[in-house]
Amino acid sequence: MSTYLTKRLLYMLLILFGASMLIFFLYALTPGDFVSGNLKMSAERKAELRELYGLSKPVFERYLIWMKNVFQGDFGYSLAQQKPVLTLFNEYVWNSFLLAITSTFLTWALAVIIGVISAYKQYSWFDTLVMIAIFAAMSIPSFFIGLFLIKILAVDFKWLPPGGMLTTGSNATGWAYYKEVLHHMALPVIVMTLLGVGSLTRYFRSNMVDVMKQEYIRTARAKGLKEKTVLYRHALRNALLPAITLVGFELPGLFGGSLIIEKIFNWPGIGQLYMQSFGARDYPLLMGFTFFLAILTIIGTLLSDILYHVADPRVKL
Known part of the structure; x- marks a missing residue:
């Protein structure tokens, strides 16, 4: 295990190095930036800001400075928001994480239950x-589902608020605050x-259908085991193994936010901030956030590989 982890860490560093170059040069070589795109500034002020933020330096030198700062935990400074990128992450990413972790838990729970029953009653x-x-x-x-449910549940029946994280002008604290956020x-x-539940349910159903046709399932039934035991202890456990691969891709999604959903419901998450940064050409924030997602993706794939080995010892690392 230690040898495997050492090799994987070396691969991860190489991949992150390649990803950092791709991310930086993609944004750095894109025409225009926040300073040059600001029509309210004079040419002298633009030149002054470009010199202040290091935008006038050669691209490769800027890349080395950026990577040096990243290794020190500094992902840059947002020109549009006038805040450090990590500060903005801390302000917005947890709002997106709250939505993502709740919906992911419900999605997987419903997908497993419905997929198993659907495969059993094929x-x-x-x-x-x-x-x-x-x-x-x-x-x-x-966007259609979102707008449709807003029309039905928020406008017509008035059961749920149409958007936002808190009611306008709310000063709720303590349990009243958490209750309002949940609402x-x-x-x-x-x-x-x-x-999310549709595609995942189809995935679990197809896995369960394949597993239910295996010889060891027939053997378990021939031994006289209860159908519930055969279904959940033998079939479901093996059907869940391929799904472990998906866990690695869930990690960046938990912190990446949902661009469309956050925009429709005016949720103050990192996805909406990311889209605003595109319009403002706030490249430091875009580079920092994209590199952050690259790190999460690589960590997620490592976790999925290790979990697959833990769940099925026959799989060698």
Whole structure:
């Protein structure tokens, strides 16, 4: 295990080095930036700011300075927000994480339950309804589902607030604050769960269908084991193994935010800030956040590989 981890860490460093070069030069060589795109500034002021922020230096020298700062825990300074990038991460990323972790838990729980039942009752009326719902959920755009539920649940029935994280002018503290946040996050969580549960349910169903046809399932039934034991202890455990691979890709998604959902529901998350940075050409924030997602992706793949080995000892690292 230690030898494997050492090799993987070396690979991770090489991959991060390549990703850092790609990310930096992609943004650095893009025409325009926050200073040159600001029409309210005079030419003298623009030149002064470009010199102050180091934008007038050669690209490769800027890359070396940026990487040196990254190794010191400094991801840069947002020109549009006038704050350090890590400070903005701390302000916005946890709002996105709150939505993502809740919707991910609900998505996986529903997908496993529905997928197992649908595979066990293959070609039944339940399975048919599930497949119809899956393809419907996968084909409908996220913005349509979001706007539709806002119309029904927020406008017509007034059960849930249409957007935001807190009520306008709210000074709630303590439990009242948490209750208000939960009330506001209910609608975006419902939409994110509906969007994710379809494809994941189909994935679990297909895995369960394949596992249920294996010889060891027939052997377990021939031994007289209870159907519940065969289904959950033998079939489900092996059907979940391929899904471990997906865990690695969930990690950057937890902190990456949902661009469309946060925009529709006016949720103050990192996804909406990321889109605003594109419009302002705030490249330091864009580079820092993209590199942050690259780090999470590499860590996630390492975790999924280790978890796969833990879940199935037959798999060699």
